[in-house]
Amino acid sequence: MNIASMQLAAPSGLLALALFVVAIAVVAMLAGSFWLGNRIKLNEPPRPRPDEQPHLPPEGPVHEVRQNREPDEVPRTPKGGRPLTPYELTNMRTRPSASKDRPRWSKGTTGSFGGGGLGAH
Template sequence: MTTPMASPDPSTSVVPFVVGLVIALALIWAVWMGIRFRRREPGPPDPADQPKLPRTGPVEEVREMREPDEMPHTDDGGSRLPPHELPGFGNAGSKRSTDQRPRHWSRDGGDAAGSGGPGRT
């Protein structure tokens, strides 16, 4: 006695094919649209449009030491100054230091490394 084999349902093979076809068409359409948008963009600038050095030559970096400003005190019990009213944020000038040598850390000064703490144990 032979049992007939069940015929496969056509939807199990057609649906994944249609979904894959739709995804492939969507990707082709996206690439095509990207190429169209890219063609509308302006090209790279000409060498004549590139920036040029000034006649005096390249601009050099200027380094100078500035005097530190004192933090304003409110000893009269007034309110604290908000950050935008503190000096040095565009509302108060700073002055050039007379000593233009760069400041270096002293060997006896405190720093975080080697502070004597045991660290994580």
């Protein structure tokens, strides 16, 4: 090794100073983010008091209603008539079904696309 390579390999105080300045900048950014978050939190409305919390209705808890529903029929176009556009169709509504039997999938399937079953063979 020659003198030039020894001088380049010697530790430099400039590198240590740069790392110290970067560390101070990161700590300052973290402190600033905590300060800004605290300011934002102080501007929010206060949390509700216990007496402002929702209460159960007088008749007690609401229970789940299970019923089968069936869709309304899609309007048919007369033969030779023009097809309906999506804007002419309304939201498809459903109505309670008279049948009490739950719809089931075919045996051996999960009912979902890509469910991993063998499918209906």
